[in-house]
Amino acid sequence: MSTVDAHADNIADRQRAAMGATLQRQRQAFVRDGPPGVGIRRNRIDRLMALVLDNTDAFVDAMAADFGTRSKAATLFTEVIGMVSVIEHTRSHVAQWMRATKLMRAARLGGLRAEVQPSPLGVVGIIGPWNFPLNLVVLPAATAFAAGNRVMIKMSEVTANTAELMRATAPNYFDQTELDVVTGGPEVAAAFSSLPFDHLFFTGSPSVGAQVQRAAAQNLVPVTLELGGKNPVVVAPNADVRRSATRIAQGRMVNGGQVCVCPDYVFVPEDRLEAFVDTARDTLRGMFGSIISNDDYCSSVNRANFDRVVGLVDDARANGASVETVAPEGELLPDPGTRKIAPTIVRDIDDTMKIANEEVFGPVLVVKGYAQLGEAIDYINQRPAPLVAYWYGPDDADFRAFVRNTRSGGVARNDFAAQMIPSAAPFGGVGRSGMGAYHGKAGFDTFSHHRTVVGSDLPFSVTGSAAPPFGKPMLMYADVMMRITKARNRRRLSASRPVSRP
Template identity: 75%
Template sequence: MAAVLARQRAAFLGDGPPDVALRRNRIDRLLALVLDNADAFADAMAEDFGTRPRAATLFTEIMGMISVIEHTRSHVRQWMKPTRLMRPAGRLGLRAEVQPCPLGVVGIIGPWNFPLNLVILPAAAAFAAGNRVMIKMSEVTQRTAGLMAELAPTYFDPAELAVITGDAQVGAAFAALPFDHLFFTGSPTVGALVGQAAAANLVPVTLELGGKNPVVVGPDADIGRAATRIAQGRMINGGQVCVCPDYVFVPAKHAELFVATVRDTWRAMFATVIANDDYCSSVNEANFDRVVGLVEDARAKGARVETVSPPGETLPDRATRKIAPTLVRDVDDGMRLADEETFGPVLTIRTYERLAEVVDYVNARPAPLVAYWFGPDSADFRSFVARTRSGGVARNDFAAQMIPSAAPFGGVGRSGIGAYHGKAGFDAFSHYRTVVGSDLPFTITGRAAPPFPPSMRLTTALALRMAHRRTHKRLSRLRRR
């Protein structure tokens, strides 16, 4: 891996920043890699998961990335342009601009839940910014990783894009390489380790992490529609999505109707689970056991647990690694389910009387990747947005914050550092370099060098006095308000 990094860095320095045509060509080859082999990738992911619907893979994993990449490709030329500063001073001989410059070699560490999408999207952004890319695929989805490593050399010189496979030890060594930027998608626990490894080399990081995403069913919401959409969203990819709704606050007076609608929705979706090719398995036994353990821990500590299993089926089923859609109520802070990201087909239901209770509960916990609200665009909704913190907010639909191709995507606090998608991705992998040239007949900053004439002392004192007066005048106006 160190040799690959050295080769990429030497090529980057030797060739210089790529022009817009080459950047777009790399993005096009990246898209071709995916689209030419979409069926093969869908097959590989189905094998990795045990059961993963082909339609879901093609829709969420592959089609879901195209609009973002196309948006990036179409705006590269615009984003590459330097920004001129102090334009009037240019006529006097002082020219200043900020140039977006590529960083060099970007390392990308991908997760297992969307093992293709979540390495291709950051790679496209890194290419748009003019960088070379090394990708470490997740070891959990080995067949997908192997296919990506096999196909990449057909589309890219390894000095442009290299794909690394291997276990967690390989991942740790990858994170410790002296990249120019390191991008990681995964859990907060592993993200902290990646950040520590990168810090040893002062490598800047983008960390796309997870968390427990709250959902608020507003007091004026359509309960049936909200419950149906939340139930559907929880089951995407078997609940193994970083933006899945995790726990739901429902007005106490509507709790029974909400639960009944979720239950009916799941029953209508899944007449069978075990033999259902549309029902996604837990990716491996470790995640299967973890999710089952979270539910059993809650049950043992007094939570009400309801599994919506089809008639005649015993779930969870270890052979298929399938867990029934599950509702959990009466969860308290002594249960693991209260704090750990579920990442499975489990939905926690909480009730509230006043929205202030909801805000206090959400704010007392680490900021989530997304907060959901179901109901009209009301004063209550605007207050919730203003008074809570999250990576994004979506109202009335699952993952609506990801629909605009230009919208930044990322977390805050424990749910992530930095963002990408659209220009945010270009910015994440660029250095904004200030370039100033002076053809003035006199020096500006040279006046700070001794000796200091009386005129310089006087003008400095006058300028400071004027700034002092302006500041206190503004403060005085504010106090009078």
């Protein structure tokens, strides 16, 4: 082992030990203080919001420095304003969600009481991404606080300025036993993933999510994975194609296309394909009179992501795809200096191209034609389930068939990210796009253990019949119960519609 490697290992060991010590202190405080009441939970949520709101300008500047170009308006809307309604909904409902659910109410008269109590898990670890480095750690942290937990956050090293600001600011609002913020590179993230949390929440790519899940499995730590994927869009045969193209093009440009719910590829009826592309092109051109000097045009977060997106487009072009760059006249794009990539429309792709299989995460839109709706549905179903599936068109039988016959984390019709508008709606993926959900009560449930508590004041034991010796009466009773159960099941089968066997 080289001296450099040994030094790096020593640093990683010290960081791992420090994080482990913090986790232990948080768990000890959790056990000592017990499950917090609604007042403490709301106070922690309020302090978390104060951390963000008191330092909003500093966070805006930090993210602009991290991205190179990212407008203040974009950061305010996506990082702060966009999460307020969800957190406010959580805060206002936490007392209701904390209540136990009563079971077997009639049996209470006889002395048998049963209920399910939501109880905190303990210490929750949160690993944040770089595309929305503030929103996507604050929102799950607020939900974990609502459920009564302590929280440790690992910020993304890609957005280092934001991470350092969060680390330096958090102690002004929280004791370390309530909230701790960790910074560092991949080796720190790997060590963080291997800690024995009571729950681990990760937002990022499926490939890194798999590594996080493997590390967590060593300690049997349950995980929630909020991942990405290639989100499909279907423009219905009877859709307003120009309105659809405008909205889809606008949605693709949010955060420079670096959003896990961005439309990735679009199916358009073959006879309306040219009209769609013409409108998308005109929309993109109208949005950006200039790009290189435009503060509203978000840069790729770093050179690695810039090169990756450019590489996907170059590979498609080299293998026969039609590539159209919607760049302002006189501007040479992509531009490595500003890490800006012009809006790009790609057609005529096939499955041998990288862009057909990798999430783009940039300002590039793939457009495909279809003759029959079933073609689009079959194509979507042959690929990993996306985080969101989009439909542009009326709410009719075709739309219902699309929802029924596809699989995705959510479905949005006629607008970008519409599935995230209701504050109470669960947000999460399925299959390769993730597991578990948060936002609203779904998040409270994710960070809670629903504990069944049953007590009996009956003069006899309900379950005593399961203990030997049994004797002939018990055997006869079991036989009668089996006959009744079988007869009931036969009646149900005969009354139901026959199902063909495979």
